[in-house]
Amino acid sequence: xxxxxxxxxxxxxxxxxxxxxxxxxxxxxxxxxxxxxxxxxxxxxxxxxxxxxxxxxxxxxxxxxxxxxxxxxxxxxxxxxxxxxxxxxxxxxxxxxxxxxxxxxxxxxxxxxxxxxxxxxxxxxxxxxxxxxxxxxxxxxxxxxxxxxxxxxxxxxxxxxxxxxxxxxxxxxxxxxxxxxxxxxxxxxxxxxxxxxxxxxxxxxxxxxxxxxxxxxxxxxxxxxxxxxxxxxxxxxxxxxxxxxxxxxxxxxxxxxxxxxxxxxxxxxxxxxxxxxxxxxxxxxxxxxxxxxxxxxxxxxxxxxxxxxxxxxxxxxxxxxxxxxxxxxxxxxxxxxxxxxxxxxxxxxxxxxxxxxxxxxxxxxxxxxxxxxxxxxxxxxxxxxxxxxxxxxxxxxxxxxxxxxxx
Amino acid sequence: xxxxxxxxxxxxxxxxxxxxxxxxxxxxxxxxxxxxxxxxxxxxxxxxxxxxxxxxxxxxxxxxxxxxxxxxxxxxxxxxxxxxxxxxxxxxxxxxxxxxxxxxxxxxxxxxxxxxxxxxxxxxxxxxxxxxxxxxxxxxxxxxxxxxxxxxxxxxxxxxxxxxxxxxxxxxxxxxxxxxxxxxxxxxxxxxxxxxxxxxxxxxxxxxxxxxxxxxxxxxxxxxxxxxxxxxxxxxxxxxxxxxxxxxxxxxxxxxxxxxxxxxxxxxxxxxxxxxxxxxxxxxxxxxxxxxxxxxxxxxxxxxxxxxxxxxxxxxxxxxxxxxxxxxxxxxxxxxxxxxxxxxxxxxxxxxxxxxxxxxxxxxxxxxxxxxxxxxxxxxxxxxxxxxxxxxxxxxxxxxxxxxxxx
Numbered sequence: 001x002x003x004x005x006x007x008x009x010x011x012x013x014x015x016x017x018x019x020x021x022x023x024x025x026x027x028x029x030x031x032x033x034x035x036x037x038x039x040x041x042x043x044x045x046x047x048x049x050x051x052x053x054x055x056x057x058x059x060x061x062x063x064x065x066x067x068x069x070x071x072x073x074x075x076x077x078x079x080x081x082x083x084x085x086x087x088x089x090x091x092x093x094x095x096x097x098x099x100x101x102x103x104x105x106x107x108x109x110x111x112x113x114x115x116x117x118x119x120x121x122x123x124x125x126x127x128x129x130x131x132x133x134x135x136x137x138x139x140x141x142x143x144x145x146x147x148x149x150x151x152x153x154x155x156x157x158x159x160x161x162x163x164x165x166x167x168x169x170x171x172x173x174x175x176x177x178x179x180x181x182x183x184x185x186x187x188x189x190x191x192x193x194x195x196x197x198x199x200x201x202x203x204x205x206x207x208x209x210x211x212x213x214x215x216x217x218x219x220x221x222x223x224x225x226x227x228x229x230x231x232x233x234x235x236x237x238x239x240x241x242x243x244x245x246x247x248x249x250x251x252x253x254x255x256x257x258x259x260x261x262x263x264x265x266x267x268x269x270x271x272x273x274x275x276x277x278x279x280x281x282x283x284x285x286x287x288x289x290x291x292x293x294x295x296x297x298x299x300x301x302x303x304x305x306x307x308x309x310x311x312x313x314x315x316x317x318x319x320x321x322x323x324x325x326x327x328x329x330x331x332x333x334x335x336x337x338x339x340x341x342x343x344x345x346x347x348x349x350x351x352x353x354x355x356x357x358x359x360x361x362x363x364x365x366x367x368x369x370x371x372x373x374x375x376x377x378x379x380x381x382x383x384x385x386x387x388x389x390x391x392x393x394x395x396x397x398x399x400x401x402x403x404x405x406x407x
Numbered sequence: 408x409x410x411x412x413x414x415x416x417x418x419x420x421x422x423x424x425x426x427x428x429x430x431x432x433x434x435x436x437x438x439x440x441x442x443x444x445x446x447x448x449x450x451x452x453x454x455x456x457x458x459x460x461x462x463x464x465x466x467x468x469x470x471x472x473x474x475x476x477x478x479x480x481x482x483x484x485x486x487x488x489x490x491x492x493x494x495x496x497x498x499x500x501x502x503x504x505x506x507x508x509x510x511x512x513x514x515x516x517x518x519x520x521x522x523x524x525x526x527x528x529x530x531x532x533x534x535x536x537x538x539x540x541x542x543x544x545x546x547x548x549x550x551x552x553x554x555x556x557x558x559x560x561x562x563x564x565x566x567x568x569x570x571x572x573x574x575x576x577x578x579x580x581x582x583x584x585x586x587x588x589x590x591x592x593x594x595x596x597x598x599x600x601x602x603x604x605x606x607x608x609x610x611x612x613x614x615x616x617x618x619x620x621x622x623x624x625x626x627x628x629x630x631x632x633x634x635x636x637x638x639x640x641x642x643x644x645x646x647x648x649x650x651x652x653x654x655x656x657x658x659x660x661x662x663x664x665x666x667x668x669x670x671x672x673x674x675x676x677x678x679x680x681x682x683x684x685x686x687x688x689x690x691x692x693x694x695x696x697x698x699x700x701x702x703x704x705x706x707x708x709x710x711x712x713x714x715x716x717x718x719x720x721x722x723x724x725x726x727x728x729x730x731x732x733x734x735x736x737x738x739x740x741x742x743x744x745x746x747x748x749x750x751x752x753x754x755x756x757x758x759x760x761x762x763x764x765x766x767x768x769x770x771x772x773x774x775x776x777x778x779x780x781x782x783x784x785x786x787x788x789x790x791x792x793x794x795x796x797x798x799x800x801x802x803x804x805x806x807x808x809x810x811x812x813x814x
Contacts, residue, residue, distance in 0.1 A: 035623070049784060052611055058667045086640060086666045087599035089610040105599055105665030105711065107611045146785045153788065162623035163717070163814065166616045167788035169603045192494035192512055196576045203496040204459055204514045209573045216442070216569035233493060258512030259493045260465045304512065310570070333765070334772060336743015336811045358740070365741060365810070377456060378553045381560070381574035403772070404743045406813070407570065 007280035007287075009391060010351035013316070014331055016277065017323040022296060024179035024325055031168045036222025037178035038326040039158045045147035045171045052089060053108040054141045060099040060121055061112035064134040075122075075129040084109065099128045108140060115139040147171055157328030179326040184223055185249040186211050187241050188230040189266065190257025190304060195230060209377070210255045210309045214302070217313045217407075223321065233262045238269045242299075246273065250297055251324075253317065256288070256304035266290055266301040274299050282391065284352040286312040298324070306376045311353050311386060314405060334403035338367040340387060345395035352391075355383040356404070367404055383407070414687035414694075416798060417758035420723070421738055423684065424730040429703060431586035431732055438575045443629025444585035445733040446565045452554035452578045459496065460515040461548045467506040467528055468519035471541040482529075482536040491516065506535045515547060522546040554578055564735030586733040591630055592656040593618050594648050595637040596673065597664025597711060602637060616784070617662045617716045621709070624720045624814075630728065640669045645676045649706075653680065657704055658731075660724065663695070663711035673697055673708040681706050689798065691759040693719040705731070713783045718760050718793060721812065741810035745774040747794060752802035759798075762790040763811070774811055790814070 008016065026040045055061065062078060070076040078099035084090050090109035094100055099116075100109055101123075108115070113136055120132040146167075147153060153167050154160065160178070168176060188211045196207035208230055215225040228245060231238040242252060254266050267279060267290055274292030281289045285308035290301030300317065302309050314332055322330035338358060346352045356367035367387055370379045387402040389395065396402055415423065433447045462468065469485060477483040485506035491497050497516035501507055506523075507516055508530075515522070520543055527539040553574075554560060560574050561567065567585070575583060595618045603614035615637055622632040635652055638645040649659060661673050674686060674697055681699030688696045692715035697708030707724065709716050721739055729737035745765060753759045763774035774794055777786045794809040796802065803809055 032619070047608060050613060051608060086597065086664065086668075087611050103666035103668065105597070105613070141783070146783060153785075161814070162620055162627075163787045163790070165623075166620045166713075167784050169616045169619060170614050170784045172603075172606070172608060172614065174604065190493065190512070196579075197581070199579070201454060201458060201579060204494050206457060206512070207577050207579065209576045212439070212576060213569055213573045216572075220569075257493065259510035261493075261510065306573075333767070334743065335813045336741065336745050337772070337808070338743050360740070365744070376548070376553060377574050377577045378560075380570045383570070401744070406742045407568070 006276070006278045007282055008278045009282045010315070013281055014319065017319055017330065020293065020323065022298070022324050026177050027180050028175050029178055031165050031174050031176050034160045034165060034176050034178060035162055037160050037181065038322070039154045039156055039160060040177040040179050040326065041156050042152045043154050043168065043173060043176060044150045045153055046149070046173060047171045048144040048149060049146035049170050050141060050143065052143050054143075055102045055104060055106050055108060055115040055139060056141055057115055057117045057139045058104050059102060059115050059117045059139065060128050061094060061102045061108045061115050062099050062130070062134070063094065063096060063112060064114035064136050064138065066096060067114070067116060067130050067132065067134045070130045070133055072131040075131050078128050078130055080123065080126055080128050099130075113137060113140075157326055159322065159327050159329075181223060182250045182321060182324060183248060184218060184225045184251045184253065185228050185245055186214055186225055186253045186255060187228045187238070188255045189233060189238055189262055190230070190259065191233045193230050193257060208255075210302075210304070210306055213310055213380075214253060214255060214313055218317070218321075221318065221321065233257050233259060233265055235265050235268055238265055239272065242269060242273060251321070252297070252299045254299065254301045255309060256302055258304035262304065263288055263290070263301070270299045270301060273297070281316070282350045283315060284346060284350045286315060287350075289316060307355060307379060310380050311355070314386075315353055332405060334388070335385070335406040336404055337401045338365060338387065338404040339399055339401050340396060341366045341368050342398045343395060344369050344371075344387075344389060346389055346393070348392060348394055350391055352389045353386045353405075354389070355379055355386050357382055358384040358404070358406070367402070413683070413685045414689055415685045416689045417722070420688055421726065424726055424737065427700065427730065429705070429731050433584050434587050435582050436585055438572050438581050438583050441567045441572060441583050441585060442569055444567050444588065445729070446561045446563055446567060447584040447586050447733065448563050449559045450561045450575065450580060450583060451557045452560055453556070453580060454578045455551040455556060456553035456577050457548060457550065459550050462509045462511060462513050462515060462522040462546060463548055464522055464524045464546045465511050466509060466522050466524045466546065467535050468501060468509045468515045468522050469506050469537070469541065470501065470503060470519060471521035471543050471545060473503060474521070474523060474537050474539065474541045477537045477540055479538040482538050485535050485537055487530065487533050487535050506537075520544060520547075564733055566729065566734050566736075588630060589657045589728060589731060590655060591625060591632045591658045591660065592635050592652055593621055593632060593660045593662060594635045594645070595662045596640060596645055596669055597637070597666065598640045600637050600664060615662075617709075617711070617713055620717055620787075621660060621662060621720055625724070625728075628725065628728065640664050640666060640672055642672050642675055645672055646679065649676060649680060658728070659704070659706045661706065661708045662716060663709055665711035669711065670695055670697070670708070677706045677708060680704070688723070689757045690722060691753060691757045693722060694757075696723060714762060714786060717787050718762070721793075722760055739812060741795070742792070742813040743811055744808045745772060745794065745811040746806055746808050747803060748773045748775050749805045750802060751776050751778075751796060753796055753800070755799060755801055757798055759796045760793045760812075761796070762786055762793050764789055765791040765811070765813070774809070
């Protein structure tokens with residue numbers, strides 16, 4: 001059995017990603033389908049948004065100066081000169097002493113600079129009584145309040161989300177330069193591993209569901225994933241899997257068998273295509289990880305243990321993908337803090353990511369750490385996320401608040 | 408303008424959902440594509456998982472009793488009787504005084520009941536020196552440790568996730584009874600609203616991106632959504648949109664125009680098809696919400712304000728969909744706690760959901776509330792989630808920890 005000769009810490013791994021220096025091509029995609037892509041350059045507004053001077057309430061467009069000193073007992077009377085239709089710019093100008101009826105979202109007429117809410121007025125035939133003083137611009141949105149021309153809507157390195165895309169579409173931006181997505185291949189290995197679809201499992205065999213879970217969680221972040229199949233623990237077979245497809249993919253994820261031999265074989269084969277940057281990472285779980293860098297390619301040998309495999313997707317593979325695809329913020333970030341409800345002990349020197357189940361009790365949410373020898377797949381199925389404890393700590397106490405990462 | 412005659416609180420809304428009593432058909436779907444479906448009955452394991460007595464380490468299978476009292480200075484000598492191949496059940500039996508070489512994940516031979524780690528041994532030709540005492544079952548996983556026969560893998564009312572599906576597939580369960588997904592239609596309304604794809608926006612017009620965002624966030628939870636188009640603020644036109652498609656959908660989401668007239672028209676049209684259960688909900692944002700229930704159909708008039716529209720997807724539409732589709736846990740749940748970095752004030756009597764941007768500072772994460780008159784679409788694009796303040800409070804102070812919901 002080979003030693004884990006070159007292990008690194010989690011923070012060293014994050015630094016390594018910063019300096020991997022792998023390039024991605026720029027492509028243009030339609031904004032509508034650009035979710036999860038990383039923006040390749042700053043995108044500026046080409047239209048003002050909302051685009052016209054709008055009311056945020058139902059009421060009357062006025063000049064704010066005309067309302068000064070108005071109260072219910074000493075109202076100001078303004079002449080009602082018209083009603084503004086939705087979706088049109090008014091074709092009249094508002095002068096001193098005048099008001100125009102307007103709905104939420106309507107365009108203010110030229111000359112108007114504020115809107116008085118309907119409940120602060122009383123309409124009386126051709127006149128409107130004003131019961132309140134307004135400030136300049138009150139109850140309105142400026143024509144470029146969301147975006148002025150040349151405002152940056154999304155910046156280089158931003159990961160596109162539906163809500164960022166909404167902003168692009170609002171400004172009439174239908175195409176966007178992004179970095180090309182990776183082509184990702186998954187290979188499972190292990191003499192004990194069989195296709196999960198077989199009807200009879202056979203003795204001593206394990207259905208390969210790690211590759212399913214890896215693929216699904218990569219699809220969640222918009223990746224295209226191709227499953228190449230299951231290789232026996234054989235140097236020749238694994239090599240032939242990689243060799244056949246070497247030009248078709250950028251990232252190869254080798255989902256490990258659990259035996260000692262399997263890891264050696266993976267290291268051997270990956271050495272033919274890449275420089276092994278590390279073999280073993282000082283994290284829990286996920287230690288027996290193999291990372292090789294070739295010419296514009298990366299090979300990751302993932303642990304075979306289901307929990308390690310699953311957690312490594314978040315801790316190892318997501319940051320790799322996001323950094324490679326150009327995201328300026330590629331590190332995993334917690335989705336909030338949660339208190340743990342029992343002690344967690346760990347080894348000093350290993351960044352730890354512990355599966356937990358979030359639950360509510362008396363109106364508060366807690367994280368219940370799931371560990372022990374009690375099952376593997378079942379723990380994953382039960383977990384809602386994981387908490388993190390930094391490498392230099394010996395553990396964390398019940399009641400302590402930790403970074404929580406929801407799946 | 409019609410009054411908001413029948414408004415309800417957020418907790419009343421959650422109660423209303425519990426009692427809506429809308430049924431969904433059961434269907435059978437392939438497990439692989441069952442993500443986001445709600446399980447229609449308890450699903451029990453039909454195979455034991457992992458299925459055989461496995462080692463969790465690389466080492467030697469032994470009888471634990473044979474190791475008692477072993478230390479490096481007083482080792483026990485066991486006879487090496489063979490090596491266990493991965494993916495096969497050993498064809499030999501282990502007797503007192505014997506050991507068999509085994510890899511992580513390998514099957515223990517009959518007679519063995521524990522595994523000693525390689526580093527606690529020394530192999531010497533036909534013998535293995537044992538340097539440590541083991542407990543019964545140490546470094547092993549029982550054949551039904553993940554799932555015993557008839558263990559419930561997923562329960563009625565569980566929402567399926569990729570990790571729960573992994574557990575099903577591990578046990579060889581390829582089909583699963585679930586509740587049928589809703590057929591959802593989205594209609595945009597408003598005289599000022601135009602298709603976001605038009606090249607020239609026109610004066611006083613607003614590109615309709617709310618319907619885009621609504622649809623995308625429903626697709627995230629696995630829903631199929633059909634956009635029916637944009638209706639003018641006209642009773643006849645909106646009615647014809649609904650009428651044409653009334654039999655094709657279960658849930659109609661009417662994305663509101665912002666004018667006073669628009670809401671009245673929506674209420675009018677929905678009254679033709681449903682009983683208006685409430686008109687106005689005491690939440691911020693999202694107050695002008697209309698909720699109508701017909702025969703096995705629901706009609707929701709969503710606010711036109713982009714932030715209200717967006718937040719209502721999470722606070723109103725997600726719980727409706729999950730409860731209707733049979734989820735036992737349909738209420739939205741925070742993804743953790745975050746401290747806010749400035750005060751938030753609010754009206755008593757309204758459950759408030761305030762957009763925030765999560766950020767890191769000196770190794771801690773905070774939520775920066777995004778409010779004020781400063782833009783709408785741009786706030787959504789900047790936000791990472793929202794925090795929640797309960798209805799009876801007047802606000803929350805900077806530094807306070809709140810429930811945080813990440814998008």
